[in-house]
Amino acid sequence: MSLTVLFASKGRESDRVTAGFCRVIVVALVLGAVVTGAVWASGGQEPAPDGPAYEGQTVNVVAFALAGIDEIREQLPVFEEQYGIDVEFEEVSMGAMRDKMQVDFAAGTKQIDVALSSIHLTPTLIARNEIAPLDEFLSSDLVDPELLAWDDFTTAARENIVFPTELGGSDTRIWGLPHDVLVQGLIYRKSIYEKYGLSVPDTLEELMENARIINEGESANGLYGISLRSLRSPQIIWAWGQIFRAVGGRYFVDYPNDLRPTMDSDEAVEALRMFKEFFEYSPPGSENQAYTEVVSQLSNGTAAQTLDDIMYSRWIEDPEESVAPDDWGYAPIPLGEDVTYDDVAFGPSVSMSNHWVINADISDAEKQAAFLFVQWVTSKPLFEQMTESGAMTGILTRTSMYEASSGEAWAEAHYNAQQNASKFFRPKLPEWPQLSDELQERVSKVVIGELTPEQAAQEVQEAFTEILKDVGYIQ
Amino acid sequence: MQLKQRIRTRRLLIPAVSVLILINALPMTLLVHMSVTDWGQSLAMDAAKPFVGLENFAHLLSQARFWRSGLVTLIWILGSLLLQLPLGLAIALVLARASRRNLVMATPFKYVIVLPLVTAPIVVGVMWRFMMFNATGGALNAFLRALGGQGIDWLGRDWALFSVILTDVWEHTPLFVMMLFAGLQSLPNELFEAARCDGASGLQTITRITIPLLTPVIYVVVVIRFIDLMRWIVTIYIMTGGGPGASTEIWNVYLYRLMFSRFEVSTGAAMALFLIVISLLMSIVFVRVTTRTNE
Numbered sequence: 001m002s003l004t005v006l007f008a009s010k011g012r013e014s015d016r017v018t019a020g021f022c023r024v025i026v027v028a029l030v031l032g033a034v035v036t037g038a039v040w041a042s043g044g045q046e047p048a049p050d051g052p053a054y055e056g057q058t059v060n061v062v063a064f065a066l067a068g069i070d071e072i073r074e075q076l077p078v079f080e081e082q083y084g085i086d087v088e089f090e091e092v093s094m095g096a097m098r099d100k101m102q103v104d105f106a107a108g109t110k111q112i113d114v115a116l117s118s119i120h121l122t123p124t125l126i127a128r129n130e131i132a133p134l135d136e137f138l139s140s141d142l143v144d145p146e147l148l149a150w151d152d153f154t155t156a157a158r159e160n161i162v163f164p165t166e167l168g169g170s171d172t173r174i175w176g177l178p179h180d181v182l183v184q185g186l187i188y189r190k191s192i193y194e195k196y197g198l199s200v201p202d203t204l205e206e207l208m209e210n211a212r213i214i215n216e217g218e219s220a221n222g223l224y225g226i227s228l229r230s231l232r233s234p235q236i237i238w239a240w241g242q243i244f245r246a247v248g249g250r251y252f253v254d255y256p257n258d259l260r261p262t263m264d265s266d267e268a269v270e271a272l273r274m275f276k277e278f279f280e281y282s283p284p285g286s287e288n289q290a291y292t293e294v295v296s297q298l299s300n301g302t303a304a305q306t307l308d309d310i311m312y313s314r315w316i317e318d319p320e321e322s323v324a325p326d327d328w329g330y331a332p333i334p335l336g337e338d339v340t341y342d343d344v345a346f347g348p349s350v351s352m353s354n355h356w357v358i359n360a361d362i363s364d365a366e367k368q369a370a371f372l373f374v375q376w377v378t379s380k381p382l383f384e385q386m387t388e389s390g391a392m393t394g395i396l397t398r399t400s401m402y403e404a405s406s407g408e409a410w411a412e413a414h415y416n417a418q419q420n421a422s423k424f425f426r427p428k429l430p431e432w433p434q435l436s437d438e439l440q441e442r443v444s445k446v447v448i449g450e451l452t453p454e455q456a457a458q459e460v461q462e463a464f465t466e467i468l469k470d471v472g473y474i475q
Numbered sequence: 476m477q478l479k480q481r482i483r484t485r486r487l488l489i490p491a492v493s494v495l496i497l498i499n500a501l502p503m504t505l506l507v508h509m510s511v512t513d514w515g516q517s518l519a520m521d522a523a524k525p526f527v528g529l530e531n532f533a534h535l536l537s538q539a540r541f542w543r544s545g546l547v548t549l550i551w552i553l554g555s556l557l558l559q560l561p562l563g564l565a566i567a568l569v570l571a572r573a574s575r576r577n578l579v580m581a582t583p584f585k586y587v588i589v590l591p592l593v594t595a596p597i598v599v600g601v602m603w604r605f606m607m608f609n610a611t612g613g614a615l616n617a618f619l620r621a622l623g624g625q626g627i628d629w630l631g632r633d634w635a636l637f638s639v640i641l642t643d644v645w646e647h648t649p650l651f652v653m654m655l656f657a658g659l660q661s662l663p664n665e666l667f668e669a670a671r672c673d674g675a676s677g678l679q680t681i682t683r684i685t686i687p688l689l690t691p692v693i694y695v696v697v698v699i700r701f702i703d704l705m706r707w708i709v710t711i712y713i714m715t716g717g718g719p720g721a722s723t724e725i726w727n728v729y730l731y732r733l734m735f736s737r738f739e740v741s742t743g744a745a746m747a748l749f750l751i752v753i754s755l756l757m758s759i760v761f762v763r764v765t766t767r768t769n770e
Binding site: 124285293436441449450 | 516605608609610611612626628629630631632635715716717718719720721722732735736737738739
């Protein structure tokens with residue numbers, strides 16, 4: 001006897017109500033099961049008869065707001081028309097993107113076929129076998145040389161998508177195709193430098209002196225010496241890491257062969273000391289600021305210079321957003337005193353890449369469709385179009401983009417910085433998020449004066465050692 | 476007969492309980508499973524996870540950061556409640572008085588005051604961080620300077636926690652206002668008239684009649700807000716990211732970092748479970764106190 005019959009047999013009003021409710025629940029469950037079963041059994045869309053396997057597929061793409069994303073979205077019908085592949089394009093915030101990828105990839109929901117990943121998340125996805133290497137696709141018939149134009153990607157762009165399959169291993173693969181390459185440099189107001197007779201600094205000490213002089217002369221007018229990111233997030237590591245590398249600092253004894261941390265080194269302490277000192281010449285309230293505030297301070301005339309992403313040119317050179325659109329100079333990151341390029345681990349500037357990756361857990365036909373999308377979305381013709389429209393100002397992913405923007409100060413600086421840029425902006429360790437979290441807190445505490453540089457360096461060293469021991473990288 | 480009645484009554488609960496089990500028990504079971512097993516850095520459910528007992532809880536409780544963020548959470552909750560309750564009560568009293576006298580502004584004010592409550596928390600965070608608290612271009616410092624004072628580093632080390640509490644006060648005091656105002660409307664007029672006849676002052680009326688009569692409503696709204704504050708993260712994460720340093724790192728920010736920045740899934744699950752239990756215990760205490768007060 002079923003539950004509903006049991007309830008219905010009693011004849012009371014309340015029982016009838018309960019029985020009715022039960023019936024609704026049972027019917028809903030049965031319907032749900034039928035629909036779920038049907039979807040499960042169908043296994044997605046069938047390829048068109050006689051057509052290629054990818055035809056008729058739907059590619060689910062998730063991206064976060066970056067330069068060019070709006071234009072890509074507008075151009076999607078071109079891709080859909082060309083390949084007979086539908087694209088579901090979802091745009092989320094950067095933070096939500098990271099969470100969504102982790103949850104969807106890890107849980108195997110297959111709701112994401114293609115995602116925009118970044119250089120610091122990709123190693124974790126590789127370690128978990130959640131994304132597919134692209135090497136096989138790149139040597140397959142799916143490649144359209146006109147679109148891919150592999151040699152047109154800048155060297156830094158190509159290097160940023162190559163990761164070892166295992167930490168320290170020599171077996172490397174290509175795990176995505178690049179959307180952008182971001183590089184750091186010194187961005188300064190030329191007129192302010194001229195006013196005080198300052199020269200472009202070769203060393204961090206000279207940069208500090210320039211910041212001090214500008215601050216002394218201009219802070220009463222609301223213009224401060226320098227602005228740096230300091231938000232307790234990966235952004236503070238982005239900012240502090242430039243100085244750390246420029247004074248010759250290294251995270252480990254010999255990455256990736258010897259992962260004993262060197263975070264209590266003289267260089268680490270010096271980088272922390274200098275980073276804190278820079279904030280003495282920064283606008284008030286800079287202790288916990290993100291790139292949005294830094295861009296705003298440069299654009300509205302509150303800060304005279306920064307060490308940051310050359311992509312800022314797209315905002316600070318915009319006459320509608322900036323008080324001094326034609327006043328910006330760009331230069332390489334200055335080094336520490338007596339430090340040469342040979343001393344600097346992987347170069348003082350960094351290249352940071354966002355790239356399109358493919359879910360490892362989807363079917364072969366879906367992967368083919370996903371690869372075709374990734375090839376198209378990073379293709380030379382599309383990038384040329386986006387460069388022409390100004391959608392990619394401040395970014396150089398391809399040599400052809402540099403050629404199209406040659407003569408622009410930012411483009412020269414970007415191209416030159418890429419030559420000396422480190423692809424090891426953050427060590428490509430799956431455990432980097434944990435290490436970074438420890439580092440973020442201590443650097444932030446130095447900035448606000450809660451820890452001395454020596455104390456912070458010691459604490460970071462201990463935290464790094466504990467984490468690296470836990471995972472067995474060191475004894 | 477009584478037994479039959481009881482069985483019939485309980486049977487009525489079966490559908491609702493079944494739905495509740497489906498919705499709540501399954502995720503909770505998974506959470507408990509995650510907290511007593513080792514998931515490493517992965518959320519994948521494709522392999523057997525080694526059972527580790529209470530190791531994740533022990534690891535969590537051994538972290539100085541857990542206790543430090545607990546202290547920040549305590550200040551965050553107490554600060555928010557202690558500011559919102561009197562402020563909400565004061566506004567509700569003014570509003571009730573204005574309504575009784577049919578003042579023209581009372582009705583539009585009622586609509587305006589709920590605006591913060593219906594604003595998306597992400598918008599509130601962005602608005603306060605960039606437009607209000609910004610040290611160089613924010614409205615608050617502009618106001619202070621216009622008065623001849625100096626600007627404050629609102630999101631700096633000394634003021635950040637106060638600033639996020641202030642934002643929460645702005646956003647959620649309307650909830651206190653709405654509920655207390657509704658409570659005030661339901662109080663019998665006779666008591667107040669009698670108090671007036673007996674020569675009670677306004678303050679005496681509020682402290683000896685209004686507040687005691689409103690106590691059940693106050694308990695309810697405090698419980699709601701307590702649970703809300705225990706699970707809150709959005710505005711803090713947007714405004715400060717838990718910094719500078721660790722000055723605004725409440726338990727939920729720490730939990731978020733454990734799960735999504737550090738990928739310490741099992742420790743995160745242990746912490747999530749811990750927070751659920753704390754919220755549940757505190758809610759039970761509040762409900763018992765409320766029931767006793769009502770009786």
